Amino acid sequence: MRNAPYLRLAVTNMLRSRRSYIPYLIAASVMCAICSICANLAMGSSISNMNYGATTRSMLEFGLYIMVIFTTFYMFYINSFLIKRRAREFGLYGVLGFGRSQTARVVFWEGVMLCVLVIGLGLLVGFLLGGAVFKLLITLTHLAPDSRYTVAPASMYFTVIMFGAIFLLNTIYNMFRVWKSRPLELMKSERSGEKKAKAVAPRAIIGLLLLGGAYWLSLSAADSAFALLLFWPAVLMVILATHQLFLGGSVAILGLMKRSKRFYYNRKNFVPIGGLIYRMKQNASGLANICILSTMVLVTVSMTLALYFGGESAGSSGDFYALFGGILFMGFFFAILFLTNMTLIIYFKQVSEGTDDRENFALLRRVGMDEKMVKKTINKQVLIVFFAPLVVALAHTCASSGMLNQILGAFLYCNPKYLWVCIGGTAAVFAVVYCVVYKLTSHAYYTAAK
Amino acid sequence: MAILSVEHLQKVYTQRFGGVQTTALRDVSFEVEEGEFVAIMGESGSGKSTLLNILATLDLPTGGRVMLNGRDTAKIPEKEAAEYRRRNLGFVFQDCNLLDSFTLKDNIFLPLVLGGENHRTMQQRILPLAARLEISHLLDKYPYEVSGGEKQRAAAARALITAPKLLLADEPTGALDSRSSDRLMEMFGEINHDGQTILMVTHSARAASAAGRVLIIRDGMLGCEVSREGDRESYARRIADTLAAVGGGKIA
Ligand SMILES: Nc1ncnc2c1ncn2[C@@H]1O[C@H](COP(=O)(O)OP(=O)(O)OP(=O)(O)O)[C@@H](O)[C@H]1O
Ligand SMILES: [Mg+2]
Numbered sequence: 127m128r129n130a131p132y133l134r135l136a137v138t139n140m141l142r143s144r145r146s147y148i149p150y151l152i153a154a155s156v157m158c159a160i161c162s163i164c165a166n167l168a169m170g171s172s173i174s175n176m177n178y179g180a181t182t183r184s185m186l187e188f189g190l191y192i193m194v195i196f197t198t199f200y201m202f203y204i205n206s207f208l209i210k211r212r213a214r215e216f217g218l219y220g221v222l223g224f225g226r227s228q229t230a231r232v233v234f235w236e237g238v239m240l241c242v243l244v245i246g247l248g249l250l251v252g253f254l255l256g257g258a259v260f261k262l263l264i265t266l267t268h269l270a271p272d273s274r275y276t277v278a279p280a281s282m283y284f285t286v287i288m289f290g291a292i293f294l295l296n297t298i299y300n301m302f303r304v305w306k307s308r309p310l311e312l313m314k315s316e317r318s319g320e321k322k323a324k325a326v327a328p329r330a331i332i333g334l335l336l337l338g339g340a341y342w343l344s345l346s347a348a349d350s351a352f353a354l355l356l357f358w359p360a361v362l363m364v365i366l367a368t369h370q371l372f373l374g375g376s377v378a379i380l381g382l383m384k385r386s387k388r389f390y391y392n393r394k395n396f397v398p399i400g401g402l403i404y405r406m407k408q409n410a411s412g413l414a415n416i417c418i419l420s421t422m423v424l425v426t427v428s429m430t431l432a433l434y435f436g437g438e439s440a441g442s443s444g445d446f447y448a449l450f451g452g453i454l455f456m457g458f459f460f461a462i463l464f465l466t467n468m469t470l471i472i473y474f475k476q477v478s479e480g481t482d483d484r485e486n487f488a489l490l491r492r493v494g495m496d497e498k499m500v501k502k503t504i505n506k507q508v509l510i511v512f513f514a515p516l517v518v519a520l521a522h523t524c525a526s527s528g529m530l531n532q533i534l535g536a537f538l539y540c541n542p543k544y545l546w547v548c549i550g551g552t553a554a555v556f557a558v559v560y561c562v563v564y565k566l567t568s569h570a571y572y573t574a575a576k
Numbered sequence: 577m578a579i580l581s582v583e584h585l586q587k588v589y590t591q592r593f594g595g596v597q598t599t600a601l602r603d604v605s606f607e608v609e610e611g612e613f614v615a616i617m618g619e620s621g622s623g624k625s626t627l628l629n630i631l632a633t634l635d636l637p638t639g640g641r642v643m644l645n646g647r648d649t650a651k652i653p654e655k656e657a658a659e660y661r662r663r664n665l666g667f668v669f670q671d672c673n674l675l676d677s678f679t680l681k682d683n684i685f686l687p688l689v690l691g692g693e694n695h696r697t698m699q700q701r702i703l704p705l706a707a708r709l710e711i712s713h714l715l716d717k718y719p720y721e722v723s724g725g726e727k728q729r730a731a732a733a734r735a736l737i738t739a740p741k742l743l744l745a746d747e748p749t750g751a752l753d754s755r756s757s758d759r760l761m762e763m764f765g766e767i768n769h770d771g772q773t774i775l776m777v778t779h780s781a782r783a784a785s786a787a788g789r790v791l792i793i794r795d796g797m798l799g800c801e802v803s804r805e806g807d808r809e810s811y812a813r814r815i816a817d818t819l820a821a822v823g824g825g826k827i828a
């Protein structure tokens with residue numbers, strides 16, 4: 127068979143770089159499982175013939191659309207991140223006399239294998255967990271407790287087609303990248319992040335203005351119609367502002383620190399500042415994404431909790447439970463989706479930064495930096511890089527409370543204090559989860575840097 | 577008095593599991609006088625980098641001792657080792673000498689910053705050094721913006737800015753073409769002329785001919801020594817011939 131050698135090479139490649147492929151595989155399978163479960167509940171007959179099932183079902187359908195959008199976006203993002211990191215490897219193929227079309231074939235087979243694995247695993251996990259999740263949903267929504275869970279074939283087709291399409295597009299993109307570039311360029315493109323950051327000051331100013339505007343809109347929201355109308359524009363403003371601020375703002379602040387010679391050329395600050403500027407230029411968008419994902423988790427969870435518990439005192443009709451149980455359920459699933467993505471992005475960042483820093487720290491030791499200071503420097507850098515997104519996300523969430531209160535008010539007479547309690551509780555739990563994720567992945571950093 | 581004296585140095589690497597042992601250095605003794613420029617040559621795997629790492633206090637010998645400036649380097653407490661390195665030694669390696677996150681200037685300042693010097697002193701020291709190594713116009717560039725030869729000159733500047741007692745270089749011309757290599761050796765020669773003591777590992781007889789004396793290592797022992805005599809060309813030829821004879825296995 128003519129494809130056999132390419133297939134074999136693809137398998138070897140994936141086994142060799144399993145440290146990045148296994149997490150990718152797990153995360154993509156989780157996303158696939160979530161989609162398949164939601165699709166099954168939304169499309170299947172398990173719910174629709176119960177009392178109030180229609181309300182819950184239309185909720186789930188709406189949630190599914192949003193989930194499809196997010197999942198697609200994150201699958202593209204992670205893929206482009208991974209493929210960029212492999213530029214040097216592809217360049218090496220070229221130098222070794224492996225033609226571009228041959229490399230593209232290897233990439234194609236990798237895509238096929240990943241696709242099959244992810245869809246297979248996702249459907250399997252979805253199938254196994256579907257029943258339990260269904261139980262949870264009927265408990266939350268107070269629907270008929272003795273109804274049975276069935277798997278709808280349509281939802282399986284939906285999941286297969288959706289993930290098939292995502293992988294097809296990703297693979298085409300990867301093949302296009304390999305095809306388009308020359309060996310030398312590919313070898314160099316891993317370093318492209320080292321270019322100087324452009325338009326730092328304008329970015330910082332635009333970011334501040336957008337963020338200020340969005341915060342003001344949220345905090346000054348006086349009625350629910352206004353809040354509902356401007357909620358998504360405000361979200362968009364915050365997303366844009368976060369991206370601009372993480373690049374422009376961070377580099378601007380670090381640049382100011384660098385300008386003060388006494389501060390910069392101080393043994394405690396010199397290496398961390400240099401490292402951070404370098405990191406920020408390379409990773410601003412990754413950090414901004416972590417921040418946005420964290421905000422989404424925080425806002426979704428606190429909002430749904432506030433709705434559910436705040437509303438519990440307001441009414442207890444069947445329609446109420448169907449609606450808010452459905453919301454709580456979707457919120458729970460979105461939280462898993464965002465958390466999975468966030469963990470994956472953090473993990474990849476740790477591994478890639480650890481790998482990048484290995485030689486640097488070896489050099490610093492030779493030049494006369496002692497082990498204690500090396501550790502201190504690493505901690506300083508890594509802490510700032512990973513906790514900046516958390517701090518900004520907490521600020522975003524607090525600022526969102528104004529609008530959220532108005533929106534909650536539109537649904538039911540909800541006491542604002544519920545929202546604050548929910549935000550506080552969610553933030554505390556989230557911070558703990560974030561620290562755990564950080565601790566687990568920082569191990570990946572140290573092993574990569576050793 | 578010799579600035580560096582190496583006495584019966586031995587290094588045996590023991591695998592953590594299974595206890596397989598590799599003898600990298602068997603019995604090496606030599607001395608380097610202040611102001612000397614000494615090259616070390618030998619086949620791949622003969623123990624040159626091992627020797628240099630021990631001299632650099634990055635690794636400990638399993639036997640013998642190294643006296644640098646009258647002090648036994650193995651007796652320096654762990655805590656002081658980093659500072660000792662910074663004050664007394666300068667390093668240039670084959671590659672990966674510079675941090676990509678800093679400009680050449682900041683890379684050169686690195687050991688001074690770690691030593692807590694003030695910015696004015698740094699500025700004063702870098703000017704003549706950069707001029708001497710002809711990188712004054714490149715100081716604000718990043719390592720990925722300059723050529724390999726320029727990078728090595730910046731690395732040399734970083735190694736020299738602390739005015740170290742001893743400059744250690746492990747194949748500094750290993751990644752360079754012959755012209756950049758000649759330029760770098762020419763500069764090493766000039767720096768040595770100004771009084772800097774240099775110990776350099778190299779694979780190139782041509783590069784080694786910049787040194788006053790060449791030590792040849794074979795199988796973890798000093799094979800023989802070639803000293804500068806006559807013009808550069810014949811000196812380089814003599815080094816190459818001796819190397820071929822020693823490397824060919826005639827001297828055990
Ligand atoms: N950390 C180590 N553990 C075990 N063995 C080692 C270690 N480092 C070096 N060796 C072995 O010690 C011997 C000498 O190695 P060394 O790196 O000093 O050689 P070299 O002369 O610098 O070679 P080259 O010219 O290729 O750089 C080799 O046989 C090598 O395999
Ligand atoms: Mg070596």
